[in-house]
Amino acid sequence: IQQFQEHARILDEKNDKYERIVKLSRDITVESKRVIFLLHRITCEDDKPAVLGEAEIKLGDIRKRLWYYVASELVNEDPYKFLRAYTGGLQEYVEALSFYHYICYDELISWEKVQEELHFQRNAHRPKDEVKDPLDPKAAQARETIPTKEQTEDEDAGDSVSVAIQEEAHPEPKSDSSGGNTNLKGSTAKKSLQVLVPKTDFVLGLADLTGEVMRQAINFIGLGNTQACFDLMEFLHAMHDGFLDVGYRHDMRREMSRKINVLNHSLQKVENACYSINV
Amino acid sequence: IQQFQEHARILDEKNDKYERIVKLSRDITVESKRVIFLLHRITCEDDKPAVLGEAEIKLGDIRKRLWYYVASELVNEDPYKFLRAYTGGLQEYVEALSFYHYICYDELISWEKVQEELHFQRNAHRPKDEVKDPLDPKAAQARETIPTKEQTEDEDAGDSVSVAIQEEAHPEPKSDSSGGNTNLKGSTAKKSLQVLVPKTDFVLGLADLTGEVMRQAINFIGLGNTQACFDLMEFLHAMHDGFLDVGYRHDMRREMSRKINVLNHSLQKVENACYSINV
């Protein structure tokens, strides 16, 4: 009978961790939506520097304040075990990050880049106790209060993390043909933290990006910036080609084909917009 | 354009009448449920006289106070036009009436009897103005206040109606192979009122009856009256045979096959009850 006490402990731990990650994921979703909203404020070249700067800070905050704690929770766990808990936040984050990246560099962000951003070196000092005992309710409480604006400039875990990334350069193989960088190598597993970015979630996030691009294109027409609209149409055509390449397989998640449908509609809206310019 | 004013009037009249009948139908449903509830209070032979007497009065009230007004609304209308508005009340009423009849006479009520009960001779005096102008809001209001207990004993339309029925005896063909007594004969249509009871609604009401019989059987077991339980099983078997005879056709309304399923379950519950008596 006492083995059931052990079972109860294991189940509770799992459920609690799951709940904490879900909570973080929701915060990430909210913050990522804010970034996207911010980026839509760009109406001409002159707006870019200020808006992009602000977006960069916000994205950094999400990474340092939220993803870092998700990564801490995932130490020594099978990365897929809690994937369902954070997949929502991850897709929204990819959407925001890729939108930012597209506006900055006029290109699609790569999976490697996204994964790398969610790879942290564990800071040996401050966050240690929190991380070592993720079940400590006080630590969890402390974490919940963190993502407030006032603390943004504090010297904290996140900053040293971003340095750590520089040092590490390429600590792990960045491309993994088996569909995700999932090898927790024994040696580094204990020192570095990461949030796994499955390629499927990455691509789903990109699919959402097309909706934002469409909205931007329609905005540009309103502003009379018709060339920008044509450029975005071309970008969407390229994305569309990409998704066709991937192909909609039978066993593809319903989520994906729904998003591809949305992509098709977005593309056609932009096509219709370009048509109306030409008539 | 003024033809549309005419269209508007026709549509409004139809909708208003429909709403009034729906309201009456709901009242009938509520009152019929009360009768059924009352009849379940019978636990032995001695209970019967008092309970059946009360049930008879209540059923008379429903007929005189509610069905009479439904019938008034249906004068000179295609009886099927508003069937959907009162079908719910009708089925519940058939359930109550047939339950009462079964307890009184130990037999299934006939369709003719039910239809006859809803056939009224129009009273030439009081209800006249109400009936002639069913759109008069004051009349409608007056009607709404009628089904309250305090007025039950008043000398009113209903009483003279029940007399009228006696006089009339068999004013219309009682059996109609085309599935319902639907001929509004030109000559009598203006004098006599009736609510059409389609045979389908009648049979659907009977299907509901089986649920009540099942409940009664289970009650009897609780009271140790096992012979009554076996009798009711036999009655249910007869009903079951009847429904099998009708057969579940392909184009039968889903409502019917749902009710037949309920009948099957009721029967099996009683069979299981009888089994448990025997073990």
Next chain:
Amino acid sequence: EVFRDYAESIEAEHEVREKVRDKLRVIETLARESSAMLQHVHQPSGFAKIADITAQAERHLVDQIRPALAELSSSVPASQFYRYYAMFNYTLMRLCHLCSLIHFLKEGQLLTRAATAQDWLQIGQSRADGFYLEVDDYLGGLIQTSNELARFAVNCVTNQDFERPVQICEFLSTLLAGFRLLNLKNDNLRKKFDSLKYDMKKVEEVVYDLSI
């Protein structure tokens, strides 16, 4: 036995339904043919001979659809019109649409319910007449006509006819005014009313394009 009686009554009802279904099938095939004829007015080749097309469709309606409808009408027991109403409801609506479309193409005007029932379809106008044209079905048919005319307005311009769109615009605005008088409880009609508003908007845009 109470059930045997019921079994017979559904058998009887079933037979009426079968008969009604057969008659309906004939009418629907004819209505499809009629629609197909009238479709030609949208095409460049047909545009020149609108009068011919309309005349042909009218003849088809009078010579073929009307007798088929009379057969349907006689297969529905007079006092049980509403018992089988849901079966032919939609078809009646479509016939009203055909009548009002032909009439508009000929005369440029709205066909009244009385004229639709009496002159075109030769069925009753009220319950007392037995098989008759319900207001709902008449109105539903008008909406179908409005959908068709909105499309037609576009094609008129393509075919260099700049007058008819104005006429259509007037027709739709009369219709819209009429519908506004109705207290639309009926969800079905309300949805159709929305499509009418949409058609109006579309045709107004066409007329606006023409004016500049």
Next chain:
Amino acid sequence: EVFRDYAESIEAEHEVREKVRDKLRVIETLARESSAMLQHVHQPSGFAKIADITAQAERHLVDQIRPALAELSSSVPASQFYRYYAMFNYTLMRLCHLCSLIHFLKEGQLLTRAATAQDWLQIGQSRADGFYLEVDDYLGGLIQTSNELARFAVNCVTNQDFERPVQICEFLSTLLAGFRLLNLKNDNLRKKFDSLKYDMKKVEEVVYDLSI
């Protein structure tokens, strides 16, 4: 044991299904590639080389899809065509779509069912031929083509081609006239028919825009 026999028969059916599924997967991948190629006609960069794209897609269909389809066809027992029909049904529809789209881009005309089955896909035309092209699938494919062409008409204008939309408009009106003759019991086809009507309207509006 009597059940062992049944277990085997279930197993056997399972194997056929697995095989059909494998063959289908190959075809679907190829069909996706084909669609991807043809998508380029919508893009400014591809618009100039429509003839090349079409030729490439046709070669891909003849050299790759056709043999893959032959393999599928041979893995379905002739007498059980309809048993597995629901599995490849949709894929056949899609292939018909590809054929009729390529044909239209080349010739500007409708591809008949006979030509689709015999010349393009090289499968049977009737049940007697074993694996064959059902009318429903052919029609379903045409509707997909109509959806694609409605979008294409818009992009033609964007790319300054003002003639093709007129050609597309004629194609669709032929198709629409054809569909009107059918007594569409099949709910699925009826929904597709509605989408065809919508495409027609869309393309007519494009032609309208061009005319003013």
Next chain:
Amino acid sequence: EVFRDYAESIEAEHEVREKVRDKLRVIETLARESSAMLQHVHQPSGFAKIADITAQAERHLVDQIRPALAELSSSVPASQFYRYYAMFNYTLMRLCHLCSLIHFLKEGQLLTRAATAQDWLQIGQSRADGFYLEVDDYLGGLIQTSNELARFAVNCVTNQDFERPVQICEFLSTLLAGFRLLNLKNDNLRKKFDSLKYDMKKVEEVVYDLSI
């Protein structure tokens, strides 16, 4: 016109369906009658004459249902068995049920598929025979019989027959063992399998009640 051809083929299919539907309706009415007869075994009045009831139901099956089934069989084109399969599928299942129930009441044993098809229904046993009895339908019919027998076991006790429940218990456990061997991909059959497990449990409880 290319579409006229298709309209005809749709029409032709429609006619086969109508014919199949008509034949089916006859069989279903007969099957209902047969079920109604067999229902009497559950009743105190019928319990004494099970042999008579069974014999009557068997005669009804041989004299009436079998010829009606032969007519159905001849109205389905042999090469298109699976095209219309979904129409008569359920009815065949029900006939299998009737056969196996009558057989059990007579002999207390399971009727094999071969015997059901050949001796009782006189239809084919494999696809090569044209119209034939699919394994799934046979199994589905057995499950219906198991449902009926679970109820019957209860009523046997009510009617003071304490032996038959033991016989039914053995029958069900044979059936259950058989079903366990099947790899039930078919969701429908799996659900039925669950109902069989439930029946087994029910009858075991009856036997348990008798043992104490």
Next chain:
Amino acid sequence: EVFRDYAESIEAEHEVREKVRDKLRVIETLARESSAMLQHVHQPSGFAKIADITAQAERHLVDQIRPALAELSSSVPASQFYRYYAMFNYTLMRLCHLCSLIHFLKEGQLLTRAATAQDWLQIGQSRADGFYLEVDDYLGGLIQTSNELARFAVNCVTNQDFERPVQICEFLSTLLAGFRLLNLKNDNLRKKFDSLKYDMKKVEEVVYDLSI
């Protein structure tokens, strides 16, 4: 191109899935056989040789299921256990059920998770061991065993064994006490817990019947 990379990754995942599916199919067939063997304990004929049946099922598990499970285990990449977990989840639960049922029939006692994983299935007990037995699956298996034993208790009485029901009653009450310690967030487990409570009640009734 970012998408080509992704296409490859789903291809790779697909291959793992196919492999896992194949291995699973073998295990499921074996598990069905094992269940079928153990079913015999419910039958009069099997009741006398429970020890033999149990020994046979155990040998089957050790000699056949265990190596098949090892193959499955090796086809799942160690660090991606949860990626494919939903595929074999249910099967693991069923194997736990078989283990605990055999163990109970032999020893009359509850099999721990440690023993199930290590001694019986020879898979890991925690994440660090790679392919391992999750608590949820172990618990789910126990519930299946409880369902089976509730039925078995009834049949024991039928076969005149009046001791085993008492033993089963104790087993279930231990299990129920254990489950009460769990904080059941998991909806699935909660539903199963309800079925456990129902089993408990049933067996208590049997024990009560025996006591009078």
